[in-house]
Amino acid sequence: MNFTYLSGGVSEGYCIVKTVEQKLNVKGVPYLDLVLSDSDGEITAKLWDYKESVHGKFEAGAFIKVRGTLSKYNGVDQFRVERIRPVTPEDNVDIGAFVPSAEYSGEMMLQKLCSYIDSLKDEELQKLTRALIEENAEKLLFWPAAYKLHHAMRGGLLYHTLSIVKLASAVARLYPAIDRDLLLAGAILHDISKLDEFELNPVGIVKSYSVKGELLGHLVMGAMRIEEKAKELGVSEETALLLEHMIISHHGTPEFGAAVRPMFLEAEILSELDTLDATVYEIENTLSAVEPLGFSARQWALDNRKLFNHGRKAAIPKANLE
Amino acid sequence: MNFTYLSGGVSEGYCIVKTVEQKLNVKGVPYLDLVLSDSDGEITAKLWDYKESVHGKFEAGAFIKVRGTLSKYNGVDQFRVERIRPVTPEDNVDIGAFVPSAEYSGEMMLQKLCSYIDSLKDEELQKLTRALIEENAEKLLFWPAAYKLHHAMRGGLLYHTLSIVKLASAVARLYPAIDRDLLLAGAILHDISKLDEFELNPVGIVKSYSVKGELLGHLVMGAMRIEEKAKELGVSEETALLLEHMIISHHGTPEFGAAVRPMFLEAEILSELDTLDATVYEIENTLSAVEPLGFSARQWALDNRKLFNHGRKAAIPKANLE
Amino acid sequence: MNFTYLSGGVSEGYCIVKTVEQKLNVKGVPYLDLVLSDSDGEITAKLWDYKESVHGKFEAGAFIKVRGTLSKYNGVDQFRVERIRPVTPEDNVDIGAFVPSAEYSGEMMLQKLCSYIDSLKDEELQKLTRALIEENAEKLLFWPAAYKLHHAMRGGLLYHTLSIVKLASAVARLYPAIDRDLLLAGAILHDISKLDEFELNPVGIVKSYSVKGELLGHLVMGAMRIEEKAKELGVSEETALLLEHMIISHHGTPEFGAAVRPMFLEAEILSELDTLDATVYEIENTLSAVEPLGFSARQWALDNRKLFNHGRKAAIPKANLE
Amino acid sequence: MNFTYLSGGVSEGYCIVKTVEQKLNVKGVPYLDLVLSDSDGEITAKLWDYKESVHGKFEAGAFIKVRGTLSKYNGVDQFRVERIRPVTPEDNVDIGAFVPSAEYSGEMMLQKLCSYIDSLKDEELQKLTRALIEENAEKLLFWPAAYKLHHAMRGGLLYHTLSIVKLASAVARLYPAIDRDLLLAGAILHDISKLDEFELNPVGIVKSYSVKGELLGHLVMGAMRIEEKAKELGVSEETALLLEHMIISHHGTPEFGAAVRPMFLEAEILSELDTLDATVYEIENTLSAVEPLGFSARQWALDNRKLFNHGRKAAIPKANLE
């Protein structure tokens, strides 16, 4: 643990509550049994004589500051917690060092996304995308893109969205028949209802799907959001309809969750670029753990393929979003 | 044709415009070339010296009254139209004798459906279903349920809906764990957005899918309708969510168009009963054209199966909705 | 264990042999090492100085009465068996309290089924179903319907059969083209060769599939039973053929084990109702272990779906067979 | 047509009735409008003043002798029938020259098959196969093996059966673990219920599937035949069961009609050899119509493949059954 050694055997530091359980000692007095983690590793910890009214309540995923003493128990390090509290903005600590996070700040990515919105020439599409992005800016700054698969990290949703917007922009330059505004608007909004689909833990990592997320999915919820916002802003039905179709078709085929299959050019391209970005991430992520000239195990999320690390370049799951 | 013979070689009667095309005769004068149909058969007809300003405009599917004279042309009957006009309510003619129609009146079926709504004990579900049915009552009275497959007839949507509601009611009696109100509300509303999915011709038969119908489908549109109406009526999000899930999952599997698969009992049962009613109709309809102890051709809509008419009972596509 | 305490540390009670193994003690003397269970729980037990000629032979699944003394061994309860014998009818104990069992008695369900047979108007169908049900009445009173899936309980076969017959009866009321006699006869007999498909343990729970069950399956065996019985009773070939088709097609598609696909209305409906009853049971059974607003794990037997407990009604796998 | 010219413009010859329809001439007098065929070609024919009581009744597929006069009608040959009658054994004409037929006589193939039966060492298997082949010998002499696909010719069933028996015999020599008797018995009987599956026209070519053939299929019917015959002959249940399993599994997978999948070695091999013989026939038959270095059209019966005629050897659908 990257704890700071104070004096008298006392250390303190920031960490994440990995697991927490309230137990009783042999005298029937409650204590907390915790596992704490930071980028350096994990440690088991005890908070003896735990009183919720005094110490506060902590759940898995909480970002905290602790102070206490380190000892050995059966040859294993153990931390005896003296003080514990949630991290506050005043601590000025970057959560990114503690949980998987995009390597760009949410603010930078959001600003970049907004500059693409500014570039849209179709006023309705600009108005609609701006409204939906701005209203949700706070969450977007850190929202992850997935539970377990690609971009399951703080800021992952913006990261994935921006990657696709950049790809879309390049593709639109190649094929003059593409309606760039429509394609970019669809790319910007395609996963917007992932904001409704997950329950996060306190540090911004997906804890589970939400009930609504399971019962409707982010495709149908996304179309509903657009329907409602378009009515509110007076965006024409025709425009809203095209975007809604792009949202509910962007998984490509029913087998992968699309409610309908893409029926026009921009919908099809959005769907293919979504696959491309997710696949690149998955492959790079998988190969980053395979040594050169080695093969990975079969990857369920990649159609049960093995992957090969040819070793010509380091495999890192990263996009150049500058 | 069931035309009435007047005097002087003149006949008149009601019929449907099956096809209509404006042409020019050898002198360059416009005339209408028509095919007219009623339950007795078809006839080709000409309206010479056609002027839209005088005679009006007619499209395929129009329900009209004509008067004119019958003659032979190359040994085939041909009708020379003298007068032509749309049928009006004052004519008091039943369209049901001219196009495929449910054997129950729309009014009777709607009333029956409303009595099921009355039977719901959950106030939110009752309020929501009542509002959506009553608002759309006018269209429901004659709306068909399909383009080419099951219940592609005037009144087919109510016919199919009511059949499923009756099945649902019976199934709910058998299994005590079923929430009857939820199941019935889902059954009543499951196809409500078929009202948005088709373009009809003037006599109430599907002419084509609507643009919106193709791009979103009646499942997603149905969920949107419920979302909007539930907000308007103050129905709780939880209740709306369950119904929305039932709507978007009622085709059972993605392969058959479900946006998600049914995840609770009432959603699953609705989906199975929808299949049951459609399949029964398809089988009966197919077998009604096969003689006893004979086999049909392979039926695309039935998984490419042949069907056998065992001849123990007459095959008629009919439900007992009394 | 629901054992009765007698005097002198001695208890006695009825229970099921969950596992049994003959072992040798350190002196080479045989003893039985058992696990016993009743609705209250399980206990390990020893029968020292076991002699088969004296005590009898016991296999897993046996329903027995034991008497003995309870002690602790390494802090765990252990039962030292003094006396052990199979339960006999004279004990007048209901096995249903010891193994998963239908909540209706076999007699009640059989009588109900026979009343449906009485209602058949087609004499051949009545004769044939009556013969096959009556001949197998003894087994039917307790036979389960499955190894691991739906209705894997004592009496499950009659329970499942009667549920489908009730559904069939309701469906036949809705669609006048259905030959009710044929549909009900098929429903009554559709799983009759499950009697040949399983090996049961002594308390009437499936131990394994029989060799014949694996090599032929209950569909083909069922058709063979009907063929043989129809010849014996002089039932016409035409009638037998229709029933045989219903039996071998009732799993709907080859993928699910149907030898042919249903080719007439009654065969198709039987197949769909079979699916409906099994699915309802599976869903209710799964959800009965999920708390309100929670989701189940993915269910292999339900196409790998997660299920949602919406909590509006208690989930219990039960049908109203009165 | 290979007709013989007599004197006075009169010809006569043997032929097959390809189509026949009874019509009325302009005076309302019935006549027969026929198409007749032999190995040389086809001709249209008229039988004026047709009286069933005088001329007899003729259906498509009948093998007949005609006499009459040839004339031109609109530049096309037409035959005016004077006399017409079915061919009788006394005519001593070989039907094989008129319809597709195996190049070996039925008698030769049956004798060959019986010599394989003689070679079985297992008495039960020998008794059972002998009984079933001998009882059906008359039909087997000419029965075809299919409606449209492989071996759809007179004698095709024996031809296909014998080919597989010869393959099975060779395979059994290679793998010592094979029970040769079981494999050969299964091969001999695997398609026996094709005798029940087709309706033939008078010259021994399949006219259609029988009702029983459609509703049960030759696999299930075959197992039923064995079940019944085994009981009659006192063959043990174990032996009958193995054969029944081989019959109902010999199409390999449910997708191709197997009621269960092969579960032991001999069943699997039978199924693979059945595919092999059918595929060889289909490929040879297809390529026999393709010129060297050319490709066929896509073949539905071969998984939609194109085939290539490499021209190294002539493609003929033939097996060496001597």
Place this chain on the structure above:
Amino acid sequence: MNFTYLSGGVSEGYCIVKTVEQKLNVKGVPYLDLVLSDSDGEITAKLWDYKESVHGKFEAGAFIKVRGTLSKYNGVDQFRVERIRPVTPEDNVDIGAFVPSAEYSGEMMLQKLCSYIDSLKDEELQKLTRALIEENAEKLLFWPAAYKLHHAMRGGLLYHTLSIVKLASAVARLYPAIDRDLLLAGAILHDISKLDEFELNPVGIVKSYSVKGELLGHLVMGAMRIEEKAKELGVSEETALLLEHMIISHHGTPEFGAAVRPMFLEAEILSELDTLDATVYEIENTLSAVEPLGFSARQWALDNRKLFNHGRKAAIPKANLE
């Protein structure tokens, strides 16, 4: 036809032989019966008293110059050919005006492709791609990319290749883990053996697949070409292997013809971009024939989808390759 009118009823012009057949007139004298086409339309033509030794031989697809007289036959234009000869380079006529052709010249596209080869930093990859492209430059200038689907036009192969190279270049900018040289080399060579896969007609449109093309496919042939060339040039086995894998996997899945699935990042991306370019072309090409707000028929090559022309931009199958 864009023929030039000379004097005396005589016209002349350039055109393509669409069909040609040698026939005999009533006197038994040979003549050619032709259909000729240019961008303006088609015309039937006759070349009377045809002598191959005098007029030369012409096959379908030939690019010719004709002179002759126009007349009416049964009210239809017909051309009587007086002179006919193949077009020669001296005619200086652009074939592009007569058959579907890329809108960029082969030379321009080839030069562009070579500039990408120049940009490769890996010497082996540069050497190998340069050799294979330069050796085949003559054919590449006009070779089409397909028989019936995307880019079935003169120059289509370079057009499709260059589009993918441009996409690949953009994608490599986004993801730093991509080995740009490897990806581009794979993109440049991925369809190189389409040069072996088709037989062309004289104007450079695919007439049929070659025998080798059918039996091996351009994926396996492409890998063989690389293997052979790499050995010749002394390119390392490791490098050749990676390229060979990219070639044989670029159809993505076995279902679409890949011999193996892509196992590293560059192989996967190549496969996805290949799909993207082909799909964009198919969609644009399909929609170019659909009017705004209309739907196409189902497209076999697009997974049987209907497409929607939203009309926001003109649909033209074109890439910006400048």
Place this chain on the structure above:
Amino acid sequence: MNFTYLSGGVSEGYCIVKTVEQKLNVKGVPYLDLVLSDSDGEITAKLWDYKESVHGKFEAGAFIKVRGTLSKYNGVDQFRVERIRPVTPEDNVDIGAFVPSAEYSGEMMLQKLCSYIDSLKDEELQKLTRALIEENAEKLLFWPAAYKLHHAMRGGLLYHTLSIVKLASAVARLYPAIDRDLLLAGAILHDISKLDEFELNPVGIVKSYSVKGELLGHLVMGAMRIEEKAKELGVSEETALLLEHMIISHHGTPEFGAAVRPMFLEAEILSELDTLDATVYEIENTLSAVEPLGFSARQWALDNRKLFNHGRKAAIPKANLE
């Protein structure tokens, strides 16, 4: 272990190194921790004071001779190695007794295969097969045919190849349209590039797939081998093409790894016989571990089937290759 007891507590014997790991004792001195195996069982062993320069280097799979003393450690046998060295030819020990091996010698099988090559009448095919077999004779003598599935044993590749050649020869006798030379040449060479596909451990059992094996597969590599060798030997392109097609199609369908589907008779038969031999082996191998009248577990490699041991003959995975 089949070790020989010498005097003074010392034993020696031949065995296989199952696992080997270099460790440090508490004093930091290296030792080897091994598991050794022979046909009798396994034993753990220690080589104290290990020095690579003295003792040599040993990897898993090595075939060695050891001498040392046996002792108990915690009640378990342990072997203290005194001497260790690789087995050499001079030891004259048959490796077949230590690892799974074909029951025929490599030499015998190779000779048999060569006699089939001698029997080919087509000179090109004979020349090509002879060259490829002779060049690889050394490896073929012991090469296995698979990693985990059928014929994963020393000599398995020749065993499997010869079995198929024998089947092919029998099939060619039955169907006169088969080009025997082509079929046999394809059978002889079909798996030749399995020599490139595996990395073996020292005793000739597959350790893993090679990089090349994973990235190209033995089908494509096999075609490349033939292409290269045919050019070298001056074999005609036509002949090489047919063989190459047979190699890349011999897995039958893309789903099972075929690059293209078989398009002529000999290619199809080769593919079916390859399946047959592999399936027979899998079934026999599976059933050899099942007792009579018992069922196996589901077999992944057999389409997830259970298998039945009918017990009429012993199940042994063996072919009669004499």
